[in-house]
Amino acid sequence: MIPTAISPDRFQALADALGHSFADQALLLEAMTHPSIDPDARGVATFGYERLEFLGDRVLGLVAAQWLLEEFRDENEGALARRHTALVRRETLAEVASRLGLGRYLLLSTGEEESGGRDNRAILADACEAVIAALFLDGGLPAAEKFIRRAFADQLSADLRPPLDPKTALQEWAQARGKPLPRYETVSRTGPDHDPIFEVRVVVEGVQPFAAKGASKRVAEKHAAAGMLAAIDQP
Known part of the structure; x- marks a missing residue:
């Protein structure tokens, strides 16, 4: 059963925003479950999103690296590395999550809710990585890559000059x-x-x-x- 914090209609709206039909709905619910939620109240989401965040970071890094090699064939490793850093950094993840409206689907404890957790940039970045992992686990690399290339397209083309740290x-x-x-x-x-x-x-x-x-x-x-x-x- 889908926890009441995300109704079936809202769950479907989130899946639609991600462009994927989930065979295992628990994966997406886990990606939206903040660690502050009491374990006994997580329903089908056994964990908070931290485990998925760990995986999503690696999946994003791999897809971004291949994507940059395709898009910038004449650039050296240093320039590509700077672009990669800019594409996978937490600020970029938070921007993508905010544009998708992930904050309104998060399952938060009362304390996190009251402290503005739905707009917290760090939480949004974590949730975005967790979503990428959920897509990867449910639909394989093609599902995750499809989402990344669509959701991060604006960030890739925002500035054609390799960013410097x-x-x-x-x-x-x-x-x-x-x-x-x-x-x-x-x-x-x-x-x-x-x-x-x-x-x-x-x-x-x-x-x-x-x-x-x-x-x-x-x-x-x-x-x-x-x-x-x-x-x-x-x-």
Whole structure:
């Protein structure tokens, strides 16, 4: 039985939006079930969407890689890698989920509902990956690929220039002005070993240093570079 949180009509509307008729409806329900839902209240969805999210990330990565090879035959590995990063990043996933209206189909706990979970970008990105996995498990790679190529088409063609990650963009900005390469300094490390928070400062000659935090040094460096680029008004 489909849980009352998603009526049969709404379930069908969601399946239609995804362009797939599910043989195993439990897969799609699992993809829409937030981990905050009590296990005893999940109905046919044995788990929350986290397991499917894990698989969907890999399926999206594979399909996106093949798609980019087809579309940009003259680009080298570095350019393709930057495009791939932009296509599978969480911001892109959230945009796709928002456009599809996935938020209104989510099964959320009362707390998540009241805190705006249906519009939470992180939750939407997770749900989008889970949906991709549900399509893959129910209809194989062709079903998942069909959805990805349709749902992500706008993101693929939005900018024909390979996007740069913030650290690379800041490095190129500095080099173009004859400055030394950006220098990243670890300011602090706080939090428990299993959940650390790093603060990193980026220094570029002639520019006000910028500090940012992240769950790893790499993430903190990326955020610091992005912050400095914003401060010097660079895209």
